[in-house]
Amino acid sequence: MLTTADDEVRVRADRARKIALWRYQLIREAADPAYSSRQRGRMVRDLAEREHPGPFGTPVRVARATLDRWITAWRRGGFDALVPSPRQATPRTPAEILDMAAALKRENPDRTAAQVARILHKHLGWAPSESTVLRHLNRLELMGPPATAVTVFGRFEAARPNELWVGDALHGPHVGGRKTYLFAFLDDHSRLLVGHRFGYAEDTVRLAAALRPALASRGVPESIYVDNGSAFVDAWLLRACAKLGVKLVHSTPGRPQGRGKIERFFRTVRDQFLVELSTPDSGLLAPDLASLNRLFTAWTETGYHRTTHSETGQTPLHRWQTADPPRLPSPAALREAFLWEAARTVTKTATVSLHGNTYQVDAGLVGRRVELVFDPFDLTNIEVRLAGKPMGLAIPHHIGRHAHPKAKPETADQAPPPSGIGYLKLIDAAHQAELANRVNYTALTVTSTPGEDTHR
Secondary structure (H helix, E strand, C coil), X not given: CCCHHHHHXXXXXXXXXXXXXXXXXXXXXXXXXXXXXXXXXXXXXXXXHCCEECCCCCEECCCHHHHHHHHHHHHHHHHHHXXXXXXXXXXXXXXXXXXXXXXXXXXXXXXXXXXXXXXXHXXXXXXXXXXXXXXXXXXXXXXXXXXXXXXXXXXXXXXXXXXXXXXXXXXXXXXXXXXXXXXXXXXXXXCCEEEEEEECCCCHHHHHHHHHHHHHHHXXXXXXXXXXXXXXXXXXXXXXXXXXXXXEEECCCCCCCCCHHHHHHHHHHHHHHHHHXXXXXXXXXXXCHHHHHXXXXXXXXXXXXXXXXXXXXXXXXXXXXXXXXXXXXXXXHHHHHCCEEEEEECCCCCEEEECCEEEECCHHHCCCEXXXXXXXXXXXXXXXXXXXXXXXXXXXXXXXCCCCCCCCCCCCCCCCCCCCCCHHHHHHHHHHHHHHHCCCHHHHCCXXXXXXXXXX
């Protein structure tokens, strides 16, 4: 049974991984080896001068020396080198001190963050830094609205294929009694639809089913731009991008700039594909999910990709083919990127648990915090890693679930067998029988013709 201390270790380890993912997103572009030292210097200076949303929501600033250190660490050790010590992932300022700082600001709104820090130091003999106080007061919106100018957004287009992909989801038709969703990824430069798939859920598994074939066939993009939907902010997607060296960018809520191309593409899908899915005579042309995806692929490859785009003046396929061959990931790298990961502490009996399943691991790992790496559709094959280093397989001891709870199968609901009883036909037959036994007053009404004696 896990103790409170074990739970604290787990929380710290999870925070450390989240910090590493945030660091990776921050330095990914500047760490690109394609840039010269001078270009990288400008980018790092720009990052150091700006405030960034931190890994836990608070705005932070990062010194240039720290950014350079993170870039060097990432180049030498990859993503795992960015993971801080779990003890460093816990906030150092007690919550009660931050609450006191907020109370001082509310008491006198004219107090600056520096003044609040001075009062705390005078009162307690110790105080957090001015920047810490300022971040906390900004998060609570106690510093007043900043003076901001109206931002003007110009028309953006990536300079080359695979520089930027834009991803989004579209609500599709009902197939097999269930609603469908289309995950799609569009190359910003060529407008080529690099990846797509209809599925029965708007979740991470269906997103992976669209993205993984796209990476395998179209190459690895430099950046992927998505919104803040639950599937796009899942940790697995950030892990996959980090493993492949892709910069994952989320749009700012309320600022949809940069998403116009894929929204325009979705309008084309509605106007040219979805509208043709059903006909008055035959009904829905896609009786199941496989048929829907097959029809959509046919429309994409023979229609959309070969039609001249109104903005580029070229077909998406021709504009894509004018670039150099894409950088394709190796099968091993692609598999590693799309594995899922969960951290667990090894018990005294050298076992770990995952979603109700129990596994036996190396006895030398007792008490250690390990990573379990697995395919979400197969929980019988679990890799064990310690700080990123392979430590063998987790041997199944008790298996009650063979797939991750999020890995729901793509099967339509089975319709119940027909009873053979037609209720409306039964009541119609009963009504007709009842009418036959009654006097038909309509038939008794005789319409006379002119000159006919009706009193005979």
